[in-house]
Amino acid sequence: MTNRRYLDQRLKLHHLRAVDAIAAHHSLLKASAALGITQPALTKTLQELEEILRQRLFDRLPRGMRPTEAGALLAQFSRRMLAEIRRLDEELDRLSGPDGGVVAIGTLPVAATGVLPGALTRLKRQHPQLRIRLEQGRTEDLLPKLVSGEIDLIVGRLYEPAMPDGLLREPLWEEPISVLARRDHPVFELPEITLHALRHYELVLPTVTQRVGQEIEAFLDRLALAPASSLRSSSYGFIREMLHATDMLSVMPRLMMAGDLLRGTLKVIPLPEAAPPRPAGIILPPNRTPAAAGQSFLAALRAHIAEIGERGLASITSPHSSAARSNKTRLR
Structure with a gap:
């Protein structure tokens, strides 16, 4: 029986933003710049995320990062979730005025x-x-x-x-x-x-x-x-x-x-x-x-x-x- 990962308690928005940015830019340096954080901070977030999921999410290549099958799956999920959050933000704006x-x-x-x-x-x-x-x-x-x-x-x-x-x-x-x-x-x-x-x-x-x-x-x-x-x-x-x-x-x-x-x-x-x-x-x-x-x-x-x-x-x-x-x- 697989041990539970408790993703509902441990997975945070900054994890989703990190994997989405790395998958989009194929580079820790470019992704960290896009997120406005340092590369070491992004590396730490990725390591934390891989520990939570018990999966390697990206292959480190000489010229960038390539998502593994698990990484691609999580990146797709992250894009959907972040889009829904943006949509919620926009709908709340709509409620503030006609x-x-x-x-x-x-x-x-x-x-x-x-x-x-x-x-x-x-x-x-x-x-x-x-x-x-x-x-x-x-x-x-x-x-x-x-x-x-x-x-x-x-x-x-x-x-x-x-x-x-x-x-x-x-x-x-x-x-x-x-x-x-x-x-x-x-x-x-x-x-x-x-x-x-x-x-x-x-x-x-x-x-x-x-x-x-x-x-x-x-x-x-x-x-x-x-x-x-x-x-x-x-x-x-x-x-x-x-x-x-x-x-x-x-x-x-x-x-x-x-x-x-x-x-x-x-x-x-x-x-x-x-x-x-x-x-x-x-x-x-x-x-x-x-x-x-x-x-x-x-x-x-x-x-x-x-x-x-x-x-x-x-x-x-x-x-x-x-x-x-x-x-x-x-x-x-």
């Missing part, structure tokens, strides 16, 4: 620069005391945080999961790849805009990694719009400035520039070529209803998306109807 609370949002890069600023502006106008935590990343990095409760929902492009994961994916809009230019660009004065005419202009393109970058490259190849002199930048601000100040064109998911499209300083160049469908929306956990702060954010997001749809900048997908996809790059 606009209290915190919403933790995971966002993909296109949504972060596109639809989120407008949605959050609307949210803060309606609920000025509500706090927002944003975490930008790739889908594969954000999904574990959604499952563990570290974030409440994910906003952005909806990619098909490699395997069923039980998460709720609700499409709300399409973010098609399009050709963009400033509103007074010479191309809009042409009697007919053709691909041949567009090839006379240089491009400024985002150096977006992963799948978005592949989709942009595929669309460029399809339109044969890939001059050797094109500029590439990871800076949204640089691309935006070049579009406004020059005759350069850009090819990107159009809602990366949602604010400028809504203000009318940039326009979508109408083309006969079909743009690849790119559904976007929200991802929610199946067994956790968003708290009041999350519900307020979702209402603001839906209202902002509705405005974008009314302005003809993207097709809007309604869960209550079969909305048409935005399969053309033309501005309706």
Whole structure:
């Protein structure tokens, strides 16, 4: 018979924080810096924890720390528990006032620069005391945080999961790849805009990694719009400035520039070529209803998306109807 470890009496929050930090940083030095304690103090906490659990939690490697099977199990448990404690703290904030609370949002890069600023502006106008935590990343990095409760929902492009994961994916809009230019660009004065005419202009393109970058490259190849002199930048601000100040064109998911499209300083160049469908929306956990702060954010997001749809900048997908996809790059 296994002797009891009495974890309910001996396990403390600082133990959970320690193992979570070491598992995240793979280094005692980096984890101690993240926790704001000395490395010897963290080493002592880890030794104490391993004695309590009677398990080795990390293998000490020449270049860092690797969790054992027990360490990985405890790190996963720690993330869930710490997320629940944060959630309790946020719910207590909500009880202190009608606009209290915190919403933790995971966002993909296109949504972060596109639809989120407008949605959050609307949210803060309606609920000025509500706090927002944003975490930008790739889908594969954000999904574990959604499952563990570290974030409440994910906003952005909806990619098909490699395997069923039980998460709720609700499409709300399409973010098609399009050709963009400033509103007074010479191309809009042409009697007919053709691909041949567009090839006379240089491009400024985002150096977006992963799948978005592949989709942009595929669309460029399809339109044969890939001059050797094109500029590439990871800076949204640089691309935006070049579009406004020059005759350069850009090819990107159009809602990366949602604010400028809504203000009318940039326009979508109408083309006969079909743009690849790119559904976007929200991802929610199946067994956790968003708290009041999350519900307020979702209402603001839906209202902002509705405005974008009314302005003809993207097709809007309604869960209550079969909305048409935005399969053309033309501005309706």
